[in-house]
Structures are given as C-alpha cells and as structure tokens.
Amino acid sequence: xxxxxxNEHEVWRRCQYPLVRxxxxxxxxxxxxxxxxLRKLNVNCKGYVxxxxxxxxxxxxxxxxKQVALAFVDGWREGLQVNxxxxxxxxxxxxxxxxxxxxxxxxxxxxxxxxxxxxxxxLDKKGFPAHVFRSGAECAKxxxxxxxxxxxxxxxxxxxxxxxxxxxxxxxxHHLVSVHGYTLRxxxxxLQTDLFLNNHQEx
Numbered sequence: 362x363x364x365x366x367x368n369e370h371e372v373w374r375r376c377q378y379p380l381v382r383x384x385x386x387x388x389x390x391x392x393x394x395x396x397x398x399l400r401k402l403n404v405n406c407k408g409y410v411x412x413x414x415x416x417x418x419x420x421x422x423x424x425x426x427k428q429v430a431l432a433f434v435d436g437w438r439e440g441l442q443v444n445x446x447x448x449x450x451x452x453x454x455x456x457x458x459x460x461x462x463x464x465x466x467x468x469x470x471x472x473x474x475x476x477x478x479x480x481x482x483x484l485d486k487k488g489f490p491a492h493v494f495r496s497g498a499e500c501a502k503x504x505x506x507x508x509x510x511x512x513x514x515x516x517x518x519x520x521x522x523x524x525x526x527x528x529x530x531x532x533x534x535h536h537l538v539s540v541h542g543y544t545l546r547x548x549x550x551x552l553q554t555d556l557f558l559n560n561h562q563e564x
Contacts (some may be wrong), residue, residue, distance in 0.1 A: 374432040379416050385428040389453030408450040408529020426453045436460040450529060451536050480531035481508055483521035489546045491521060493534055 373384045375394060384394045391400040391412050400412045402425060410425040430443040433455035441460040445452060481500045483492040494500040500508045504519050511518040512525060526534075530552060537548035 372433075376428050377431050379421075380414055380423055380428065383414070383428075385425070385432050387429065387433050387455040389425050389429050389455075391425060391428070404451070404533060406529075408527070408533060410451060410453055426450070426458060429453050429455055430458045430460065434458050434460060442466050449532055449536075451532065479525045480528060481512070481523055482526050483518065483523050485521060488522075490534075490549050491545075493526075493531065493545065495531065 370387075371390075372387045373392070374386075375381060376383045376385050376391075382394055383400065384392050386392075389410065391402065392398060393400070402410050402412050405411050405422065411422050412425065414421045414423055426443050426445065431437065434443075437460050440462070442463055444459050444461045444466050446457050446459060449457070479497060481494045481497050482490045483494075483500070485491045492500070492503075494503070497509045497512075500523070506518065508518050508523050510516075512523050533552055534545070534548050537543040537551060538545060543551065
C-alpha cells in the first residue's frame, strides 16, 4: 500500500499472538515468517488495510496498522488506540502511527485533520462518479448552489446525482487515482468491489 519502499531501511519483526506465523515491517508490509512470502493486503469497508489469517479453522481479519504499532511504536497501554498522524489509513509506516486514547483520536480527527467535513461525489446517469470533492463547500464553490440541500432532498444537482461518501472512501479514491494512476471511474469500481468483498468477509 506504500508508494515506495527502501529495502535498506525496512525492518521485519514477528507479529504478536495469535499472528505469530507472520512478520510485519516498519513500512506496513506483511509476510509469512517461514516462507517470507508477502501477503496480499486489502482495504475493509472502514478504509483500514487488512489481511486474512486462518486460525483453528476460523478466518480472522487482521488490521495492518495495529500490527505495525505493536511491533514498532512505543507507548502501548491497555485501552489505547492506534492513530494515523497524517489521517491516511493507507499509510501504515511506523513513523505515521501513535498510541492515543479514544478522546485524543477524536480530537485529532476533528481539529487536526478536519474530519467533520463530509466528502461529496457527483454521479452521472450510469452511476459512475464524474467529480469527487473533499466537502460540500468545495463542490458548491465549483458548481454553485446548495449541494447539501440537494442530497438531503434526493434531488439532482447540475444534472448529477450527489451523495455523501465516507472519509475513508474519499481517501481510497484519491489514493488510487493519484498514486496508482486509476481513472476516477475505475477507482470507483475498485472501491465498490473492495466494499463488497470485505462486507462479506466480516459477516
């Protein structure tokens, strides 16, 4: 999930129980401890990078950022959560993670990252995104009018069907387009596929 990895600076450590058959790196990669085979990583419906592990016949969906923090980030205490400093759940490098309380995590999201905003997507007649905005304010600045009211009333907005998406979905779309070179349409299809697969995995 990281754009570039400097193998000279990558460090591997064994994951904690019950994932001891795997190793995690300070760059957020996962591999089998014996074969060194890299595991395929996915993104769940909440925007976190995960991988699946079968333990005693049961499939466990493990979050990569937690494994990185447990292995490389000091400050763990019972009840603490892992926070992404830059707000990007796809950036699971050790230096981007910190242990915080639940209230600190909320304050960081609200006041440092501006997570109180709601990203907006404008869908065309076929249901594909024509435009994606970080907030309703940004959308209205470009097109004019009140997009929030259109979403609330279920109305068209400049010929498009507007809807809110989660911050995690916005980040995922931005990541696929800006880092991996997806078109907005193909990134949307990839996002919907990930949501479908992970929703079924979590049931």
